[in-house]
Amino acid sequence: MSSDNAHSGLDIFSLRGKTALVTGAAGLVGSEISAAMSAAGANIVLVDRLPETEIISRFKKSSHGSDAPALAISTDITNRDSVDSMTAKAVDRFNAIDILVHLAAIDAKFGENAPDGADGRFETFPIDLWKRSIDVNITGTFNVTQSICIQMLKQKSGNIILTGSTYSLVGPNNDLYKPPAPGNPMVKPVDYVATKSFIPNYTRYLATHYAKQGIRVNCITPHGVENENPEWFKENFARMSPMGRMSRASELNGPFIFLASEASSYMTGSTLVVDGGWTAW
Ligand SMILES: NC(=O)c1ccc[n+]([C@@H]2O[C@H](COP(=O)([O-])OP(=O)(O)OC[C@H]3O[C@@H](n4cnc5c(N)ncnc54)[C@H](O)[C@@H]3O)[C@@H](O)[C@H]2O)c1
Incomplete structure (x- = not known):
């Protein structure tokens, strides 16, 4: 049996010398992943629709003021010119885009604070919100991956690492969204489930299309990342989850770095499930 020095030791997880472009970089997961990839040695291109000063200031907070090379590019992923300009600016600064982490998406919140008291129920779900989710979560994914694949x-x-959700794999159990007191129970709306379902098979499409051209494509399906959720929601989650708790955003760092690094060099077209066992029963 031959041993392969390039695949032994912890160095296989290093991103040193690589350039990683992260969409949704100013969000809950994006700010965590950008900081972790920067700590693993990558140059970071931070992409979000927010103003560049805001993107950079969030990165500085999450990366604890690190002065690792980072470039912020304000981009609307639904706008193709904006996306092509993003790719050109990233290449102009760092010469290449080695890693794409695509997180940008909308996951509209429903319930008490929703516009017009919308509760997300299928029967009353507004067509304009459906179209908006298709535009950001599906067309936006197409725009970003097509533009960056041309460069790769x-x-x-x-x-390439795309981001799904447990709702790419299973339907929602709406008991999760029920508050204890009678009131306005929330449901997980159809737009999110429909647009996230597309991610694993789109991953397989790109992975098989590019497998012989040096481009790997995988996706991660997280679930329930804690973010100042109400206590009743955390309790519902704990009761329904095999691991009995929500995920910390930092618990996604390892899986993303694994897929972004040489440690996963024989993986393409796969879906890495990071859900505390939610889809295991
Ligand atoms: N948070 C969770 O519990 C969870 C669970 C499963 C999957 N996910 C997935 O992880 C990813 C990140 O989730 P998050 O919780 O960090 O979300 P988030 O809302 O905190 O961040 C999403 C980011 O995307 C950006 N964005 C939205 N529309 C955009 C557009 N048109 N152009 C450019 N940027 C745009 C937003 O400005 C925001 O910064 C999403 O794909 C989400 O579906 C999250």
Whole structure:
């Protein structure tokens, strides 16, 4: 049996010398992943629709003021010109895009604070919100991956990680969204479930299309990342989850770095489930 020095030791998780472009970089998961990839040695391109000063200031907070190379590019992923300009600016600054982490998405909240008291129920779900989710979560994913794949083809290498959800794999159990007192129970709306279902098979499409051209494509399906949720929600979650708790955003760092690094060099087209066992029963 031959041993492969390139695949032994912890160095296989290093991102040193790589450039990682992270969409949704100013969000809950994006700020965590950007900081972790920067700590693993990557140059970071932070992409979000927020103003660049805001994106950078959130990155500085999450990366504890690190002065690792980082470039913020304000981009609307639904707008193709904006996305192509993002790709050009990233390449202009760092010469290549080795890793794409695509997180930008909308997951509209329903319930008490929703506009017009919308509760997200299927029967009353507004068509304009349906179209908006298709635009951001599906067309936005298409825009970003097509623009960056064209660049990765020129480089003859690249690594793409898309982000699904448990709702890419299973339907929602709406008991999770029920508050204890009678009131306005929330449900997980159809737009999120429909647009996240697309991610694993789109991953397989790109992975098989580019497998012989040095580009790997995988996706991660997280679930229930804690973010100042109401106590009743955390209790519902704990009761229904095999691990009995929500995820900390930092618990996604390892899986993302694993897929972004040489440690996963024989993986493409896969869905890495990071859900505390939610889909296991
Ligand atoms: N938080 C969770 O519990 C959870 C669970 C499963 C999956 N996910 C997935 O993880 C990813 C990140 O989730 P999050 O919780 O960090 O969300 P978030 O809302 O905190 O961050 C999403 C970011 O995307 C940006 N964005 C939205 N529309 C955009 C557009 N048109 N152009 C550019 N940027 C845009 C937003 O400005 C925001 O900063 C999403 O794909 C989400 O579906 C999250």
